Amino acid sequence: xxxxxxxxxxxxxxxxxxxxxxxxxxxxxxxxxxxxxxxxxxxxxxxxxxxxxxxxxxxxxxxxxxxxxxxxxxxxxxxxxxxxxxxxxxxxxxxxxxxxxxxxxxxxx
Numbered sequence: 001x002x003x004x005x006x007x008x009x010x011x012x013x014x015x016x017x018x019x020x021x022x023x024x025x026x027x028x029x030x031x032x033x034x035x036x037x038x039x040x041x042x043x044x045x046x047x048x049x050x051x052x053x054x055x056x057x058x059x060x061x062x063x064x065x066x067x068x069x070x071x072x073x074x075x076x077x078x079x080x081x082x083x084x085x086x087x088x089x090x091x092x093x094x095x096x097x098x099x100x101x102x103x104x105x106x107x108x109x
Contacts, residue, residue: 032080032106037099040079044072054096072098080106
């Protein structure tokens, strides 16, 4: 993660790939960028990125309904290659929670 209180957080996760060569960072590194995920969520909701604050409640503040929530989940799953369990999906009530669950999923992949 970056330091100095910067808004942008970067999580670099390493995973094995059979065709990776030594020093080939693109083949061995997946980057999870908080602002990229925020932009994906904003696009799915058709709202400004600034509206998707860490603590804005998806239902009360952003008007997310079940169809919109499903759209967010599908986009995240396609982009990052994982499946959310129903129990994880039900825990997501704001962006910060969504990002934490996503980082947990990616770190166990």
